[in-house]
Amino acid sequence: MDRTEAIAPLSRPGSAAGGDAEPGRPVIRLRDAALAYGDRVLWRGLDLDVRPGEFLAVLGPNGSGKTSLLRVILGRQQLTAGSLTVLGRAPRRGGRHIGYVPQQNSLPAQATLRARDLVRLGMDGHRWGVPASPRSIRHRVDEVLDSVGATPFADVPVGRLSGGEQQRVRIAQALAADPRIMLCDEPLLSLDPQYQRTVTDLVDRRRRSAGTAVVFVTHEINPVLGLVDRVLYLARGGFRVGTADEVMTSSTLSRLYGTRIDVVRARDRIVVVGAPDGPSEHGHADGPNGGGRP
Numbered sequence: 001m002d003r004t005e006a007i008a009p010l011s012r013p014g015s016a017a018g019g020d021a022e023p024g025r026p027v028i029r030l031r032d033a034a035l036a037y038g039d040r041v042l043w044r045g046l047d048l049d050v051r052p053g054e055f056l057a058v059l060g061p062n063g064s065g066k067t068s069l070l071r072v073i074l075g076r077q078q079l080t081a082g083s084l085t086v087l088g089r090a091p092r093r094g095g096r097h098i099g100y101v102p103q104q105n106s107l108p109a110q111a112t113l114r115a116r117d118l119v120r121l122g123m124d125g126h127r128w129g130v131p132a133s134p135r136s137i138r139h140r141v142d143e144v145l146d147s148v149g150a151t152p153f154a155d156v157p158v159g160r161l162s163g164g165e166q167q168r169v170r171i172a173q174a175l176a177a178d179p180r181i182m183l184c185d186e187p188l189l190s191l192d193p194q195y196q197r198t199v200t201d202l203v204d205r206r207r208r209s210a211g212t213a214v215v216f217v218t219h220e221i222n223p224v225l226g227l228v229d230r231v232l233y234l235a236r237g238g239f240r241v242g243t244a245d246e247v248m249t250s251s252t253l254s255r256l257y258g259t260r261i262d263v264v265r266a267r268d269r270i271v272v273v274g275a276p277d278g279p280s281e282h283g284h285a286d287g288p289n290g291g292g293r294p
């Protein structure tokens, strides 16, 4: 089966999901957004539009607020200041048409749910037309499992699957939401290069076939370098957003980190030398990079 076909959505971007019918209109819109925990500012002054089909990589050191940004978009965390719309509306928990691939943690070895159960849980009746018959749901689950190459282990308890297989199942679960936005939190962590490629291909195929916007948190830009439209780099309470060529430079990252960073391009890879990979410091948005507008 052609896998691109298999994951084609039932609703196209800008079709049925709400007040954002205008094609090409941002599916995520942040304005002057800030997030702080107590007096600790993770980021502020963030203006960002993510458009249908766009692939946005989110980079930054540990603790810079990458996961927190996804949680804000998911409606699980409130902004401290500024505004956010997701698919034209205020974000809300359980919002439709958002696929979430959470940061990897091994599923417990004794987990008895099967891949097909998890994918089924990722669906709800509204997404697939009302009423959805058990047969059409089963068919759709099979399609989604096939689209990520998970058919051979669809009936194995997920606790027994390898890390790479579990990751495919997580992506299948996210795809089951017929997502117009995919939020992926470090989906490449601890995967070998072959599985990394599988995961990035799956996500890329979805955004190309269905216009799904992708927000992809990663520590490593290289596995997605050929796919990203823009990079959002968070550090020390500030940020930079732009193309990889604009953001991944010695001068931009040195300003963002407030220390000398060397960015070296070797063939088709980017090597960043000197970036401290530790928690962002407190409230540095007024530093040399001043909140870092695009």
Ligand SMILES: Nc1ncnc2c1ncn2[C@@H]1O[C@H](COP(=O)(O)OP(=O)(O)OP(=O)(O)O)[C@@H](O)[C@H]1O
Pocket (backbone or CB within 6 Å): 037, 042, 060, 061, 062, 063, 064, 065, 066, 067, 068, 069, 279
């Ligand atoms: N609910 C919360 N209350 C207080 N502090 C929090 C809360 N959630 C996260 N933090 C802190 O905010 C900081 C940013 O966390 P977040 O998980 O967003 O960072 P991250 O950039 O995704 O990090 P990593 O690369 O390590 O996954 C961390 O220091 C974290 O401990």
